[in-house]
Amino acid sequence: MKDKVNASSVQRPDDPDAELVARCRDGDREAFAELVREHQMTVYNIAHRMAGNADDAEDLAQAAFLKAYSALRNFRGECSFRTWVCQIVTRLCLDSIRARRRAPLLLERIDYGTNPDWREAMVDKQVLDEAVAALPPAYRAAIVLRHCEELSYQEIAEALRLPIGTVKTHISRARALLAKRLAGSFGRKPQKA
Numbered sequence: 001m002k003d004k005v006n007a008s009s010v011q012r013p014d015d016p017d018a019e020l021v022a023r024c025r026d027g028d029r030e031a032f033a034e035l036v037r038e039h040q041m042t043v044y045n046i047a048h049r050m051a052g053n054a055d056d057a058e059d060l061a062q063a064a065f066l067k068a069y070s071a072l073r074n075f076r077g078e079c080s081f082r083t084w085v086c087q088i089v090t091r092l093c094l095d096s097i098r099a100r101r102r103a104p105l106l107l108e109r110i111d112y113g114t115n116p117d118w119r120e121a122m123v124d125k126q127v128l129d130e131a132v133a134a135l136p137p138a139y140r141a142a143i144v145l146r147h148c149e150e151l152s153y154q155e156i157a158e159a160l161r162l163p164i165g166t167v168k169t170h171i172s173r174a175r176a177l178l179a180k181r182l183a184g185s186f187g188r189k190p191q192k193a
Helices: 018-025 029-051 054-074 081-100 116-133 137-148 153-160 164-182
Strands: none
Touching: 018 029, 018 054, 018 081, 029 054, 029 081, 029 137, 054 081, 081 137, 081 153, 116 137, 116 164, 137 153, 137 164, 153 164
16 A cells, blocks of 8 residues: 655755745745745736636636645645646636636727727737637637746646646647637638638
């Protein structure tokens, strides 16, 4: 029979947050506040890109950190803290998307004045956001983590709890769907399937 591994004894040596995690486990709340400060923009950005609006993103980001804090004793350190918290927020977002069935991914309207280049860039961004929003949730999660948060394939696999081959397939299929949907929007003819 295998011995249970003590959660606090397993720690990735390459995790830059290992010391802060250890301090959190010892009851140091300021250490967790440092972890939040370090990763809040990443967590918020994932939530915003997946949920589609600032209010939901703030709620999801806060929920992710609350869940991370309450589950920190169970964090085994098999991945970095950053990957783990990305996994948590991604799962929360996917649950939220499934609950709503389809979430818009539009950014708030920003008035950039009369500069036509800014307005054109915002239209392009809106078109891209709408195309990403139309992706199946699993593809959306993979593409957001890869291209928006610049996680490696291995980190995405850990965050989504998927084999790396599945992650690569999701990203490849998401790119193909985006290329097909966006081809006409950016001056190219759509490719036939």
